[in-house]
Amino acid sequence: MAGRLEGKVSIVTGGARGLGEGIVKLFAAEGAAIVVADVLQAEGEAVVSRLRSEGARAVFQKLDVTNEADWSACVSKAVSEYGKLTTLVNNAAVFNASGLEGTALSDWNKVITVNLTGPYLGMRTAMPELTRSGNGAVVNICSLYGMIGTTGFTAYHSSKGGLRMLNKAVALEYAKRxxxxxxxxxxxxRTPAMDNLTDEENAAVLALVPMGFSGEPLDMAYGALYLASDEARYVTGSELVIDGGWSIP
Ligand SMILES: NC(=O)c1ccc[n+]([C@@H]2O[C@H](COP(=O)([O-])OP(=O)(O)OC[C@H]3O[C@@H](n4cnc5c(N)ncnc54)[C@H](O)[C@@H]3O)[C@@H](O)[C@H]2O)c1
Structure with missing residues (x-):
């Protein structure tokens, strides 16, 4: 069934590669017009030209999610190109694999600023257009690490735990709007962000996944597609876990 996002106009942050690229491709295939927004200009433009060659509607916009002026330009781009903005996918993030004492303040600030302040700025800037559309949707790409703790990734866990609560708070605030x-x-x-894991580290992660294999960007994109579509018209503040069963125990 194609066309599940017919009439939608979506910004996808971090859309130049990895999970974000998977979302961009699926959303475009389902009829949405897309603003691919990323700091990676060459990669983002390449994604857009591939989509356009397949007949999709897509543009690239350089966006650093930590920068307010970039966000204003990004929302304006969606409206000037496609007349409205219905959908925002906050997907861009950075990783940091350090534990508490190994996390320098500069690393902490970077992770929190990109992963938590970025979605806050994005929602704040996009909300006037999303409400104006009359049928808006935000999909925040969080992480299982926003629900569980491990002995590393201190800043990353904190950023995604914060995003989890931001998601709930904003969902309530806009439930009637x-x-x-x-x-x-x-x-x-499996995304480029995981490329630097050693075979040993990969095996250790997979040992925690009951289904025994890694997800692909498309597995996550299908969840985002549902939440962005009108099929989810009665769904807000929800937390869709797609993890091969990792969170069960
Ligand atoms: N890969 C995984 O195993 C995994 C697991 C849980 C959650 N996630 C989440 O999925 C999302 C995508 O992760 P991924 O694995 O595709 O990572 P990735 O590193 O492959 O891609 C992230 C994208 O975000 C962009 N980006 C980074 N900082 C940015 C900034 N300041 N402004 C704009 N764009 C920026 C990057 O350029 C890149 O295109 C993230 O939110 C991540 O936390 C990933």
Whole structure:
């Protein structure tokens, strides 16, 4: 069934590669017009030209999610290109694998600023257009690490735990104002961000996944698609875990 996002106009942050690229491709295939927003200009433009060659509607906009002026330009781009903004996917994030004492303040600030302040700025800037559309949706790409703790990733856990609460708070605030706000909680997913894991580290992660294999970007994108579509018209503040069963025990 194609066309599940017919009439939608979506910004996807971090859309130049990995999980974000998977969302961009699926959303475009389902009829949405897309603003691919990323700091990676060459990669983002390449994604857009591939989509356009397949007949999709897509543009690239350089966006650093930590920068307010970039956000204003990004929302304006969606409206000037496609006449409205119905959907925001906050997907861009950075990783940091350090534990508490190994996390320098500069690393902490970077992770919190990109992963938590970024979605806050995005929602704040996009909300006037999302409410104006009369049927808006935000999908926050969180992480299983926003629900569980491990002995590393101190700043990353904190950023995603914060995003989980931001998702709930904004969902409540806009529940009667025509904007649904939901989150996807991916488990281990094969993206460029995971490329620097050693075979040993990969095996250790997979040992924690009951289904025994890593997810692909498309597995997460299907969750985002549902939450962004009108099929989810009665769904807000929800937390869709897609993790091969990692969170069960
Ligand atoms: N890969 C996994 O196993 C996994 C697991 C759980 C959650 N996630 C979440 O999925 C999302 C995507 O992760 P991924 O694995 O595709 O990572 P990735 O590193 O492959 O891609 C992240 C994208 O975000 C962009 N980005 C980073 N900082 C940015 C900034 N300041 N402004 C704009 N764009 C920026 C990068 O350029 C890149 O295109 C993230 O929110 C991540 O936390 C991933």
């Amino acid at each position: 025509g904007v649904r706000v939901n989150a996807v909680f991916p488990g281990n997913t």
